[in-house]
Amino acid sequence: MGKTAINGLPKTYYYYPLLVAVVGINTGKKKNLIPVVWHTALSFTPPLYAVSISPKRFSFKLILEAQAFSINFLSYEYMDLVDKLGSVSGRDVDKFSEFNLKYFIGECCEAPVLEDAYLTLECKLVDHLKTGDHTLFIGEVMRTYIEEDAFLKDSTLNTDRLDALLYLGNHIYITTDKTRRKSKKS
């Protein structure tokens, strides 16, 4: 073992792979989609889910305006779409029409729910917090949309039927190896 110590944390992909999520926003006047990997659950009760977004992003103001957002999880086969969604700005194009995306407007918060997502969390914005050069948007999950086939009875992803989309950084994607799914339950 040969460890190297570095001051601070340079801008790297060391702590990847991370599960990709596509944040959807609808202000009524504008809709947009932005892929993210800096996201996490924050609470079971109430169910809170948070996403970290830079103020440089077009979606930043849109979320504040909409006061809601959706988190859409797409499978590995959508990596081209996801990479393109991250490579253009909603300032320049309507990504929904540009990429011919099917969606419906969510039942609780009017956030876009992607038809091709195996899981969508529709969130009402409950707080936002400036953290360095990003802002953490905290949503309460009001409605969850699932493809039931995507999950096993214990609610874990059915990796025989569906490949999760993981991001390694630098436009590189990967998925899980279903032959190495191991249960440690005693």
Place this chain on the structure above:
Amino acid sequence: MGKTAINGLPKTYYYYPLLVAVVGINTGKKKNLIPVVWHTALSFTPPLYAVSISPKRFSFKLILEAQAFSINFLSYEYMDLVDKLGSVSGRDVDKFSEFNLKYFIGECCEAPVLEDAYLTLECKLVDHLKTGDHTLFIGEVMRTYIEEDAFLKDSTLNTDRLDALLYLGNHIYITTDKTRRKSKKS
């Protein structure tokens, strides 16, 4: 596609797999380790990294006391250890001696750095925020320890040499399929 809509978000593993991290804490009097999957980067400048922990956990008070923590990333081969680390409480056992773990005390914040981790982020606690039934501990990464062999030149994980440890929920672990690493860089 047949979507099912659910009110709120039940306690499930729908939004997994997630990369496992082992949080290390050292108050001077007590040391502990706790595996987590609710964690995310929050900023490049300054480098901020956050971890969500329930107040029921022994580590909760320890972090507040230590005002620092480490985030240790272990590879897939350590799944047994990680599962055990999550199955016992630091109230009952000293996990470092129980599991015979090699570590050193970090240079900036005296947080434990696991020798077997391919990446450790040593963080100074800069904020904490109650979010529902968990608390988000926000750390500034003061020091990063890496195994250089673990990463390629573009800082992405070298999946030919190292298998990331992903958690599917319900004590089930998985890793990536290196044969499906795809670059979308144009």
